[in-house]
Amino acid sequence: AIKVAVALNLEYVPPYKKNASGGALYIRPLLLATGPMLMLGSPDEFTFLVWVTPVGSLYGSGADIPAVDGFVLDTFDRTAPKGTGHTKLGGNYAPVFGPTAAAKKQGYPITLHLDSASHTYVDEFSTSNALAVQKQGDEITLVVPDSTSILRSVTKISVVEIAEKLCGWKVDLRQVAFDELKQNKFAEFMAAGTAAGITPVRSMSYNSHKPQLVHEKLSPEGPKYTFPSENEVKRIDFGDGKTAGECARRLFDELTSYQCGDQPDKFGWLWPEEGIVAEDAKLSA
Incomplete structure (x- = not known):
């Protein structure tokens, strides 16, 4: 079919078109x-x-790889603990329409979810898997968040193979604490998915004071969401906080070269x- x-x-x-995006x-x-x-x-x-x-490309295209700003939906759960988050199910996407629309209006095209049980570990983005890069001298480690609520993305699986077999990097599949992002433990952060491809995330912002998206009472127009004020938002920068990092670029180039048939x-x-x-x-x- x-x-x-x-x-x-x-x-x-x-x-x-060689080197085109998306x-x-x-x-x-x-x-x-x-x-x-x-x-x-x-x-x-x-x-x-x-x-x-x-x-x-889901988050833009052009000669250069677009790097985006993200927001953490740490009080809105995409799926239930031990639920259906690991499956490609329509019901996992519809609930996030309201919060993601509110975030997009504030200039955040991509949103990140934490685990629904404790809200302390990174799960995945609303549209794609999350990946992080740690650097220690010349040693590079691709850190892959692990959770039963994360979709088993074929793009992520492909990127892991590229990292190990072509780039010679280490791969660390484990739980990733949100505090690690706050403490700048990662040199790069990125999204990986069918529509997102490899999308570098140049910053992640989060609410440091109170729930950032309050689900108010239902109205005939549907649920409404309240976004935090500017002084309640803290920002985590990755790399220079502006452009795609070198590891994201390498993964993007390798993945698209296979998708486009540029190499065997x-x-x-x-x-x-x-x-x-x-x-x-x-x-x-």
């Missing part, structure tokens, strides 16, 4: 429960569909290996 969907929409595949045909397989039942349980009928759409696929990531052509649409006949 994926092969056919792409073949039928080849005209929407963005043109290849142009792609986004593929979304979706499984819907469509059986005739209202009870709480698994139906006996499902509909599988695949939709595709041309996209640019030594990892076996590309599918189908021979590519997709218009004739593949006949598979639907």
Whole structure:
């Protein structure tokens, strides 16, 4: 089904351009429960569909890799502890629309969630996984937050392979305390995901006084969210606090070179290996 969907929409595949940022045909397989039942349980009928759409980078594009400012939603939980945070489920995304919209209005295009049980450990961004870089002399370690609420991202898995096998870096999969960010333990911080690609995060801001997003009483217009005042917000800078770090650039360059076919696929990531052509649409006949 994926092969056919792409073949039928080849005209929407963005043109290849070396060193360009983010142009792609986004593929979304979706499984819907469509059986005739209202009870709480698994139906006996499902509909599988695949939709595709041309996209640019989620957080901007250009000759340089855009670095973004982030905000920590430390009082708003994306998922429940021991819940469905590790799965690609629509219900994990809809709840964050209000808080992320409020953050975006304040100039924060990306938002980070802490663990729902204690609000002391880094989970992931609303749109993607989080990765950090530690440096000690010439030794570089890619730190990967570990939690049962984090989505098992194929982009993150690919980046970990690149870090270990191509860059020669160490990889540390563990719980990451939010205090480590506050104490400037990381040289770089970044997002990794299908839509985000590799997005360097130049700063993370958080509320140092009180809950930054207060869920007020419901109104006919829906829930409202209150953002903290300027003097309540503290900012954590990574690197120079302005541009992408060298490790994020290296990971971005390596990942996109495989995605664009600029070098042989030594990892076996590309599918189908021979590519997709218009004739593949006949598979639907």
